[in-house]
Amino acid sequence: MYKLRNYQSDAVKAVVHYFRRHHSPAVIVLPTGAGKSLVIAELARIARGKVLVLTHVKELVEQNHAKYESYGVTASIFSAGLGRKEHQQQVVFASVQSVVNSLEQFSQPFSLVVIDECHRVSDNKKSSYQKVLSHLQSINPTIRILGLTATPYRLGLGWIYQYHTKGMVRTDSERYFRDCIYELPIQYLLDESFLTPARILDAPTLSYDFSTLKPTSMGRFKESELDQVLDASRRVTPQIVQQILSVAKDKHGVMIFAATVRHAQEVLSLLPEQESAIVIGDTPTKERDDIITRFKQRDIKYLVNVSVLTTGFDAPHVDLIAILRPTESVSLYQQIIGRGLRLCDGKQECLILEYAGNTFDLYQPEVGEPKPDSDSEIVTIPCPACGFNNNFWGKLDSNGYLLEHFGRKCRGYFEDDNGHREHCDYRFKAKYCNQCGAGNDIAARICYECDAVLVDPDKKLKDALNLKNHLVFACHDMTMETRKDKNNKNYLKVDYVSEEGARVSEQWFLTSKAQKQRFAKQFVRPHLADKHNPYNALTPTAAVDNQHRFRLPAFIVAAKQGRFWTLKEKIFDDELSG
Ligand SMILES: [Zn+2]
Numbered sequence: 001m002y003k004l005r006n007y008q009s010d011a012v013k014a015v016v017h018y019f020r021r022h023h024s025p026a027v028i029v030l031p032t033g034a035g036k037s038l039v040i041a042e043l044a045r046i047a048r049g050k051v052l053v054l055t056h057v058k059e060l061v062e063q064n065h066a067k068y069e070s071y072g073v074t075a076s077i078f079s080a081g082l083g084r085k086e087h088q089q090q091v092v093f094a095s096v097q098s099v100v101n102s103l104e105q106f107s108q109p110f111s112l113v114v115i116d117e118c119h120r121v122s123d124n125k126k127s128s129y130q131k132v133l134s135h136l137q138s139i140n141p142t143i144r145i146l147g148l149t150a151t152p153y154r155l156g157l158g159w160i161y162q163y164h165t166k167g168m169v170r171t172d173s174e175r176y177f178r179d180c181i182y183e184l185p186i187q188y189l190l191d192e193s194f195l196t197p198a199r200i201l202d203a204p205t206l207s208y209d210f211s212t213l214k215p216t217s218m219g220r221f222k223e224s225e226l227d228q229v230l231d232a233s234r235r236v237t238p239q240i241v242q243q244i245l246s247v248a249k250d251k252h253g254v255m256i257f258a259a260t261v262r263h264a265q266e267v268l269s270l271l272p273e274q275e276s277a278i279v280i281g282d283t284p285t286k287e288r289d290d291i292i293t294r295f296k297q298r299d300i301k302y303l304v305n306v307s308v309l310t311t312g313f314d315a316p317h318v319d320l321i322a323i324l325r326p327t328e329s330v331s332l333y334q335q336i337i338g339r340g341l342r343l344c345d346g347k348q349e350c351l352i353l354e355y356a357g358n359t360f361d362l363y364q365p366e367v368g369e370p371k372p373d374s375d376s377e378i379v380t381i382p383c384p385a386c387g388f389n390n391n392f393w394g395k396l397d398s399n400g401y402l403l404e405h406f407g408r409k410c411r412g413y414f415e416d417d418n419g420h421r422e423h424c425d426y427r428f429k430a431k432y433c434n435q436c437g438a439g440n441d442i443a444a445r446i447c448y449e450c451d452a453v454l455v456d457p458d459k460k461l462k463d464a465l466n467l468k469n470h471l472v473f474a475c476h477d478m479t480m481e482t483r484k485d486k487n488n489k490n491y492l493k494v495d496y497v498s499e500e501g502a503r504v505s506e507q508w509f510l511t512s513k514a515q516k517q518r519f520a521k522q523f524v525r526p527h528l529a530d531k532h533n534p535y536n537a538l539t540p541t542a543a544v545d546n547q548h549r550f551r552l553p554a555f556i557v558a559a560k561q562g563r564f565w566t567l568k569e570k571i572f573d574d575e576l577s578g
């Protein structure tokens with residue numbers, strides 16, 4: 001009988017709590033080594049009704065099943081690869097491929113499906129996972145679907161879920177899994193000594209240059225192009241292997257990740273024959289199982305592969321990993337390094353030799369965008385509109401003060417009592433449309449709302465500086481007041497003042513409906529500081545009373561007409577780059 005660690009029972013509680021209220025598929029994120037199979041076992045144990053635990057490889061079916069039976073209970077296994085096709089017990093551990101080929105045997109209602117390595121679930125309705133899931137849903141429409149993964153992203157798709165429990169929007173487009181309801185950072189496991197730390201050996205001077213390669217639209221590199229790069233750096237491979245051998249002298253388990261099958265074979269030929277083996281996609285299952293067993297028993301010291309040994313492979317004694325291939329995704333990179341983080345007696349750390357120029361960050365995967373450059377780090381930026389703390393890439397000075405951040409849009413969201421969700425969408429960087437006032441992405445060329453052409457604000461400023469009879473100044477103050485027109489009606493006068501006292505004004509007559517609408521679009525929208533508190537009072541007096549709700553532009557562009565300056569452009573802080 002196992003006892004759950006605190007975070008494992010927290011994860012279980014989060015699942016129970018969520019599924020009491022929701023039917024939508026959800027994800028929990030646990031790093032490799034967090035003991036996912038225990039969490040699965042506990043969920044299966046406490047669930048009412050039938051439970052199906054699905055994975056894509058038989059090794060995981062076997063591991064998860066063994067953990068569950070260690071509770072002293074029995075469960076079925078449905079996996080052709082394991083030679084067992086049972087489904088009578090309350091809990092069934094199955095490989096998705098075997099189930100999709102025998103859907104007719106799964107006609108009883110299941111109450112819970114747990115998918116291990118759920119980043120493999122694609123949106124494609126014809127995929128095995130989707131076929132199995134929709135079949136089970138047709139039998140029980142309220143079936144709960146839970147995914148587990150260490151790496152909640154997919155090549156070509158990005159985040160596999162839409163919302164994070166911390167109140168964060170990961171993506172604006174819908175995902176099969178709506179919510180991530182629990183996530184444990186890998187740093188926690190390292191701090192608590194549940195994992196062995198990884199150390200990337202600084203600058204092994206040898207490396208391959210894969211930087212010219214572009215992944216295909218599927219997000220992967222082409223084998224033929226990889227081989228071309230390797231051919232061009234023929235002489236490098238023997239030197240790299242030499243270096244691996246010398247670092248490996250006092251190491252026990254060495255995994256080498258090659259770029260292509262040919263490359264893997266070349267690497268193998270340079271390793272000591274008695275102590276080395278290779279596993280590739282074509283290796284027959286029996287031979288592969290045999291090699292893995294001998295590696296775990298330490299009869300083999302060097303294990304070469306391309307990418308087949310990333311999930312479901314578990315040899316805790318691995319203490320040296322050499323990466324000789326470019327990794328297309330942070331998830332593949334994390335899976336590779338994850339092979340070396342298991343605890344093992346006498347192992348202090350796992351050494352990583354990086355020969356392919358990969359720059360992913362093992363501990364900071366929570367920002368979806370790739371790290372812009374090596375001196376960027378994660379900075380927390382509160383949203384001025386909703387207060388949500390966003391994590392973005394950014395730069396700090398030596399005292400830890402923020403120099404800049406690269407976040408564009410707030411990731412906060414709100415949920416009303418009916419469960420309806422609204423994204424904050426506040427833009428840290430935006431281009432405001434002159435016509436309708438909509439905030440557009442800084443890269444946009446056409447307004448998303450009214451199709452007006454958007455001119456780059458930096459260009460507007462630069463052009464104005466070069467034009468005759470134009471005035472450009474940083475706006476130091478803005479005053480709003482009411483004035484009377486010739487019919488004794490109030491209108492609104494707004495003055496923009498420079499540090500030196502230069503002054504440019506605009507007038508807003510707010511009598512007709514059309515005038516009010518134009519004011520709402522062209523003045524209120526770009527000036528409104530808190531965009532979540534709608535502003536509807538469109539009279540001159542109300543505007544003056546609410547002056548504190550309107551922010552100053554950063555720059556004013558004016559043109560001389562006769563003796564007076566006419567306002568041409570207002571440019572806001574968040575529109576400017578850098
Ligand atoms: Zn916000």
Ligand SMILES: [Zn+2]
Nearest residue numbers: 433436447450
């Ligand atoms: Zn517009």
